[in-house]
Amino acid sequence: MAPPPLFSPASAPAASPALFSASTSRPLFVTAASAVSARTPSSRRRWGSRRRLTVRNVAAPEASTATKAAGGAKESQRPVYPFPAIVGQDEMKLCLLLNVIDPKIGGVMIMGDRGTGKSTTVRSLVDLLPDISVVVGDPFNSDPYDPEVMGPEVRDRVLKGDSLPVTTAKITMVDLPLGATEDRVCGTIDIEKALTEGVKAFEPGLLAKANRGILYVDEVNLLDDHLVDVLLDSAASGWNTVEREGISISHPARFILIGSGNPEEGELRPQLLDRFGMHAQVGTVRDAELRVKIVEERARFDRDPKSFRQSYLEEQEKLQEQITSARGNLGSVQLDHDLRVKISKVCAELNVDGLRGDIVTNRAAKALAALKGRDTVTVEDIATVIPNCLRHRLRKDPLESIDSGLLVIEKFYEVFS
Template sequence: MATPFPFSAIVGQEEMKQAILIAAVDPQVGGVLVFGDRGTGKSTAVRALAGLLPKMRAVAGCRYGCDPEASALCDDCAKLGRSLRSTLLPVPVVDLPLGATEDRVVGALDLERALAQGVKAFEPGLLARAHRGFLYIDEVNLLEDHLVDLLIDVAASGENVVEREGLSVRHPARFVLVGSGNPEEGELRPQLLDRFGLSVEVKTPQELGARVEVVKRRDAFEREPAAFVERWRKDDERLRRRLVKARAALGAVDVDDAAHEQAARLCIALGTDGLRGELTLIRAARALAALNGRARVGDAELRAVAPSALRHRLRRDPLDDSGSSLRVERAIDEVFGVLRAA
C-alpha cells in the first residue's frame, strides 16, 4: 500500500482541509465535494486522511466492520447476540474507480466458493468495505448514471440491499462520501450534488511562496517518503489528538436559539431550497466549534462554514451572473453585518 502524504504537510487549501476535518469529526454533516483545478491536492488531501484518523473499534472477524455498540448490525453479528468480541481497525478510506462494475460496488455471488463448494455465498463489495469510513470518488462528475442512482439510494438509507442470482443480502453501509473533480469536465447530477453536505472550491495558488513550498514538499516526499512522513509525524499526531478530542466534545457543544436564527436568516437571504442546507450549516458549525475547543456555536463558526455548506444549494439566478461563492459572501456580509450594526 502506498504511503499517504501527511495531512499536516499540505500547503494552503484551508477551506478544503477544514471541510475534510469537519466531516471526520461529524460524519452526519454528509460528505465533502471538492471541485477545482487539476493538480491542486484534491486527491492528496483525501488519501492523507487515511493516515490521520484514529483507529475504530469493530466486531472481530466481521466482514463489514460493524460497531459492537451499534444497534444496526449485519446479519452475522446480529446472530451472535451479546457474544461479540471487538478489535481495533483502521478507519477505511476506499476508492471507487470510475470504471467499477455494479457487482464490484455492491457485492455479488462468490463464484469461487460456488464452483468449489457448491454453496451460494456473498462476496462484499466496495460499499461494504467503506462502512463506517470514507468512500472516495475521483472525477465524481464522470461517474456513470446507474452507479449514481445506486449511491443516492445507499447514502439515503445507510443500507446496501443485494438481491440477485438467488442471493438476498442486507448489510449496513454508512460512509462519508467524498468526491473530487474538475468542473470543466462536466457538472454533477443535482440528485447526487444534494447528498454532499459540504462543497469546496480549490484553485491553483497564485502566491509565489506557496507554489514554491508545495513543489518542495512534494518533491521531498517522492524522493524519501519515509523520512518525509517522519518529519511531519508529530504534527499529524497533534491533529489526530485534536480530532479525538473534538469527537468526544461534539455532543456537548451548545447551539443556542441565536445561532439557529442566524443560520435561518442566512438561508432565507440566499433562497436555498428546503432545510437541508440549514441543518448542514448548523452541524458543520458545531463540528468546527468542537475542533477549535469552543463550548458553543457563534457567528465566527457560522461564517467560516457557510460558503462550503451553502454554495452548491443556490438556485440559478438569470439576473445575477456572479458565482455562487460570491453570492454567499455577499449574503454573509449582509446578514451578519446588519445584525452586528444593530
C-alpha cells in the same frame, strides 16, 4: 470572502480519553444486553421475516488472518503525503477535518483546477483517521454497540445472546474506480451455492468495506449513471440491498462520501450534488513564493518519503490528538437558539430547497467549535462554514455572474448584522 485560516495543531487542547479501547492484542467481549437495545429497527424485522436460508459471508476473515493482513499492508503500502505538509488549500482541509470529527455532516465535494492537490489531500487524510470498535471477522465493520450499523450476521448473534469478539481498527478509506462494475460496488451473490447448498453465499463489495468509513470518488463528475444511482440509494437509506434471482441480501452502508473533480469536465447531477454535506472550491496558488515551496516540498518527498514523513511526525500527532479530543467533546457543544433561527433565515432567503442546508450548517459549526476546543458556537464559526454548506444548494441562474459562495456571505452578513 476567504474563510479564516485552519486552526493550528500546535494550540490543540489536551486529548480526551480514548473513545474506544486502544488495545488490539486481545479481543474484548461485549454481552448482548450491552450491545443492543430492546428496540429492533424495521430493517431487522424485514430481514428476519425474509430469512429462510443461512447467511454465509465468504469474504469474512478470521481474527488472526485480519491482524496479519493489517500488519503486512502497513509495511507494504505506498507512503502517503502527510496532511500537515500540504501548503494552503485551507478551505478544503477544514471541510475534510470537520467531516472526520462529525461523519453525519455528509461528506465533501471538492471541485477545482487540475493539479491543485485534491486527490493528494484526500488520501493524506488516512493517517489522521481515528480508531473505531469493530466486530472481529465481520466484513461490514459492524459497530458492536449500535444495532443500526450492524451487519445481519452480527445482529442475529446479538439477538441470540452470543458474545461478540471486539477489536479496534482504523477508519478505512475506499477508492471507487470510475470503471468499477455494479457487482464490484454492491457485492455479489453466488447463485450456484444458493441452489445447490441452500446457503446465501454473499461476497461483499466496496460499499460493505466502506461502511463506517470513507468512500472516495476521484473525478466524480465522470462517474457512470448506473453507479451514481447506486450511491444515491445507499447515501439516502444507509443500507445496500443486493437482489439476484429472487434472493435478497441487505447490509449497512453508512459512509462519508468524498468526491473530487474538475468543473471543466462536466457538471454533477443535482441529486448527487445535494448528497454532499459540504462543497469546497480549490484554486491554483498564484503566489510565486508559495508555488516554489510546494514544488520543493514535493521534490523532497519524492527523494526520501520516509524521512519527509518523519519530519512532520510531531505535527501529525498533534493534529490526531486534536481530532480525537474534538470527537469526544462534540456532544457537549451548544448552539444558541437565536443563531439557529438566523441560519434558517439565511437558508430561507436564499431559496435553498429542503432542510438539509440548515442541518449541515448546524453540524459543521458545532464541529468547528469542537475542533477549536470550545463548547459554544460563535458567529465566526458559522461565517466560516456556511458558504461551504450552502453554495452548492443554490438554484443556478445562468445570467448570474457572481460566485454562489459570495452570495451566501452577502446574505449571511445581511441577516446576522
